[in-house]
Amino acid sequence: MPEPEENASWEYVLHIPHDLRAVTVCRRTVRLVLTMHGLIRLTDTAELLATELVSNAVRHTKGPVALRLRMRDGFLRVGAWDADPEPPEPPPSAGELTQLTQLEEGRGLALVSTCADLWGWQPLSRDGRRGKYVWGDLVAA
Numbered sequence: 001m002p003e004p005e006e007n008a009s010w011e012y013v014l015h016i017p018h019d020l021r022a023v024t025v026c027r028r029t030v031r032l033v034l035t036m037h038g039l040i041r042l043t044d045t046a047e048l049l050a051t052e053l054v055s056n057a058v059r060h061t062k063g064p065v066a067l068r069l070r071m072r073d074g075f076l077r078v079g080a081w082d083a084d085p086e087p088p089e090p091p092p093s094a095g096e097l098t099q100l101t102q103l104e105e106g107r108g109l110a111l112v113s114t115c116a117d118l119w120g121w122q123p124l125s126r127d128g129r130r131g132k133y134v135w136g137d138l139v140a141a
Contacts, residue, residue: 010037011070018058018065026054026067030078033069039076042138045115046078049136052108053080056088056134066126068133071140075117079135081126088121088134112136 012033016022030050034043050067057065063083070077091109112119116136124133 009072011068014067016065016067018063020055020058022058023051023055026050030069039140042076042140045138046076048115049078049112052111053078053134056108057082074139074141076138076140077135079133081124081131081133083129083131085123085130085132087132
């Protein structure tokens with residue numbers, strides 16, 4: 001198995017179709033990339049972040065979506081870009097989250113905010129299209 005590359009800098013971007021089946025491709029890509037970089041201990045959480053971010057982008061927006069994995073300064077950033085410039089809905093409060101635990105939808109950003117060491121969003125244009133980038137950071141060290 002490769003040695004962990006916690007101090008190395010790298011980035012992968014996967015442009016995906018606007019199709020919920022792409023979520024599985026993203027999840028498997030995250031596992032492969034992190035395994036190849038010796039960061040297997042981050043895989044489960046990073047897969048969850050990618051799954052929630054990409055599925056939110058596909059379900060709640062129209063147009064292209066991209067998954068981005070970036071390692072820099074000991075942090076792994078898992079993010080999804082979509083073509084909707086509107087901010088994401090804020091995650092539910094703890095009380096609201098308890099009510100959502102029985103539901104399949106509505107938990108995405110709550111899971112991201114719980115699993116990531118830091119998360120956020122920013123407006124970001126790609127290829128001349130306005131949109132947003134929603135991300136979660138994981139400490140790799």
